[in-house]
Amino acid sequence: MSVPRSTGPLFTADAANTLRLIGYLAVAIVLMVADHRGAYLPRVRYTLSLAVEPMYRLAALPAQIARESRLVLADRERLTEANTKLGQDLLLAQARLNRLSEVREQNQRLQELLAVQRSLDLGVQLAHIVDIDTDPNRHRLVIDAGANQGVQVGQAVLDATGIMGQVVETLPNISTVMLITDAAHALPVTVERTGMRAIARGTGALDALTLPSVPVSADLKVGDRLLTSGLGGHFPAGFPVGTIREIKPDASGMFAVAAVIPSAALDRSGEVLVLHQLIDAVGPPTPIADTGPPAPSAESPAHKK
Amino acid sequence: MNRTRAHFLLFWGSLFGCYLLQLMPLPQTLLPLKPFWLAIVLIYWALETPEQVTLGLAFLLGLAGDVFAGELLGEQALRLCILCFILLRFRSRLRFFPMWQQSLAVLALLLNDRIVLLMVRAIAGQSPPPASFWLAPLTGALAWPWVFLLFDDLRNRWRARES
Numbered sequence: 011m012s013v014p015r016s017t018g019p020l021f022t023a024d025a026a027n028t029l030r031l032i033g034y035l036a037v038a039i040v041l042m043v044a045d046h047r048g049a050y051l052p053r054v055r056y057t058l059s060l061a062v063e064p065m066y067r068l069a070a071l072p073a074q075i076a077r078e079s080r081l082v083l084a085d086r087e088r089l090t091e092a093n094t095k096l097g098q099d100l101l102l103a104q105a106r107l108n109r110l111s112e113v114r115e116q117n118q119r120l121q122e123l124l125a126v127q128r129s130l131d132l133g134v135q136l137a138h139i140v141d142i143d144t145d146p147n148r149h150r151l152v153i154d155a156g157a158n159q160g161v162q163v164g165q166a167v168l169d170a171t172g173i174m175g176q177v178v179e180t181l182p183n184i185s186t187v188m189l190i191t192d193a194a195h196a197l198p199v200t201v202e203r204t205g206m207r208a209i210a211r212g213t214g215a216l217d218a219l220t221l222p223s224v225p226v227s228a229d230l231k232v233g234d235r236l237l238t239s240g241l242g243g244h245f246p247a248g249f250p251v252g253t254i255r256e257i258k259p260d261a262s263g264m265f266a267v268a269a270v271i272p273s274a275a276l277d278r279s280g281e282v283l284v285l286h287q288l289i290d291a292v293g294p295p296t297p298i299a300d301t302g303p304p305a306p307s308a309e310s311p312a313h314k315k
Numbered sequence: 316m317n318r319t320r321a322h323f324l325l326f327w328g329s330l331f332g333c334y335l336l337q338l339m340p341l342p343q344t345l346l347p348l349k350p351f352w353l354a355i356v357l358i359y360w361a362l363e364t365p366e367q368v369t370l371g372l373a374f375l376l377g378l379a380g381d382v383f384a385g386e387l388l389g390e391q392a393l394r395l396c397i398l399c400f401i402l403l404r405f406r407s408r409l410r411f412f413p414m415w416q417q418s419l420a421v422l423a424l425l426l427n428d429r430i431v432l433l434m435v436r437a438i439a440g441q442s443p444p445p446a447s448f449w450l451a452p453l454t455g456a457l458a459w460p461w462v463f464l465l466f467d468d469l470r471n472r473w474r475a476r477e478s
Contacts, residue, residue: 024404027370027400027403027404028400030370030371031370031396031397031400034370034371034373034374034392034396035393035396035397037374037389037392038374038377038389038390038392038393038396039389039393040389041378041388041389041392042387042388042389042390042393042435042439044388045387045388045389046387046439050388051381051382051385051386051387051388052385054382054388055382055385058382061382062382062383065334065335065338065383066338068335069334069335069338069339069340070338070340072339073339073340141340142338142339142340143338143339143340143341143346145384145386147444147445147448148386179385186385193441193442194441194442214442214445216343277343
């Protein structure tokens with residue numbers, strides 16, 4: 011007798027639970043669809059940044075402490091060695107800079123000669139990497155400069171050796187960078203030697219990019235250096251992207267696929283440069299206002315007379 | 316009074332720690348092994364103190380996780396809701412499993428969670444993940460006994476100090 015009475019409420023509780031689950035799932039799905047369509051999560055995060063940013067700093071703390079303690083404990087010999095090497099590098103860089111400044115002066119003169127208005131000096135901003143990772147399946151970096159420091163979505167991020175990625179989200183004091191190796195990233199490049207244009211896609215592996223669907227007849231060699239082409243307007247032209255490591259035919263045999271080693275040290279942490287948007291980024295021409303053909307019916311016959 | 320406060324601290328502290336662990340950097344090779352800490356700790360609390368863990372809590376914790384991860388708002392909320400629902404349904408059985416069977420159950424739950432995630436990502440139009448995508452549930456199941464023992468020990472200690 012007690013059995014049916016005890017199962018009765020149990021079943022209704024189950025049913026209520028199931029209903030509740032369906033309700034929550036529906037809400038979650040609505041949120042996801044809305045976010046996917048409208049991408050309002052960045053806005054939500056921006057408003058909640060008061061909570062998000064301290065959390066990021068806190069999560070990065072152990073790694074930072076580890077790095078700093080390693081620095082403190084690093085033995086003297088290695089430091090001296092590093093110091094000498096850095097001194098040599100500095101000398102070299104200085105020499106290169108001197109040469110560059112000469113080139114720049116020359117460039118300046120030529121530009122003045124040509125009366126070119128636009129200036130070529132790059133505005134860059136130094137930012138530190140906040141050492142956290144939000145999802146191992148995506149290649150993202152978090153850097154400690156955000157909207158308050160003038161970082162905007164779409165700005166290119168570089169290190170000393172090449173292009174690293176672009177800013178995809180900004181919070182007040184922190185922003186997220188999508189690396190060029192992210193599987194969802196593509197970047198217009200040219201081959202330095204031949205000037206051939208191509209698209210370098212991320213592969214999801216931190217040490218590889220790929221040039222898919224290159225014509226088999228294309229003049230590509232292992233060891234060719236790739237530069238940004240500046241097409242598309244996101245990245246300025248002429249920055250190193252990577253070196254071709256391997257070329258092989260794709261599955262269909264109609265095209266070749268080239269594997270590329272990125273030149274930026276994407277797996278290191280430290281400082282990065284955020285490039286300010288160039289005013290004269292080479293992009294697709296702005297579409298001409300749609301004027302349409304002259305209305306033939308009313309105007310032209312009258313004018314022909 | 317004191318005991319409830321200690322419990323309160325442990326409960327929310329553990330969840331907070333999960334968010335930190337989730338964001339913590341790891342060497343590149345270990346990254347795919349990072350388990351879904353939030354789910355594991357939520358499983359513990361759902362098994363031990365089911366009156367505290369409701370679908371609503373799972374939903375809110377998931378939303379917070381989404382805000383921290385900055386991916387798709389609602390993704391973790393959906394995953395944790397499904398996990399929590401299955402867990403609460405089978406709680407009475409899972410509770411008295413020996414440890415290794417519990418680990419297997421956790422593995423199944425986390426694998427199911429991975430499948431849900433895969434479906435969400437496929438619908439969102441993302442490329443299929445690498446094979447290492449499936450390693451995280453394994454480490455989660457391996458981590459389960461330690462998480463369980465750690466929290467049980469902490470709670471016992473507090474209880475002992477209290478009495």
